[in-house]
Amino acid sequence: xxxxxxxxxxxxxxxxxxxxxxxxxxxxxxxxxxxxxxxxxxxxxxxxxxxxxxxxxxxxxxxxxxxxxxxxxxxxxxxxxxxxxxxxx
Numbered sequence: 001x002x003x004x005x006x007x008x009x010x011x012x013x014x015x016x017x018x019x020x021x022x023x024x025x026x027x028x029x030x031x032x033x034x035x036x037x038x039x040x041x042x043x044x045x046x047x048x049x050x051x052x053x054x055x056x057x058x059x060x061x062x063x064x065x066x067x068x069x070x071x072x073x074x075x076x077x078x079x080x081x082x083x084x085x086x087x088x089x
Contacts (some may be wrong), residue, residue, distance in 0.1 A: 019044055021035060022036045032084060034048075039074045045069040063064050
């Protein structure tokens with residue numbers, strides 16, 4: 001497992017899952033993160049909210065949300081990523 005910092009919050013990545021991080025984009029209000037990952041010819045969009053984890057983890061973390069999207073191209077993956085990052089309200 002690796003911890004990387006994105007926009008002032010930590011992201012815990014499991015390098016053993018085989019998915020390679022292609023892009024990470026933060027919403028304008030810096031509360032939501034979309035990561036586009038690739039394995040082979042498939043792309044996966046993971047969604048995160050900025051928050052806090054268990055007490056033993058200090059600082060702010062990107063907390064993964066249960067929904068994700070799998071697409072056949074990076075261009076298709078950009079659509080659900082943009083939807084997640086769109087301003088609320």
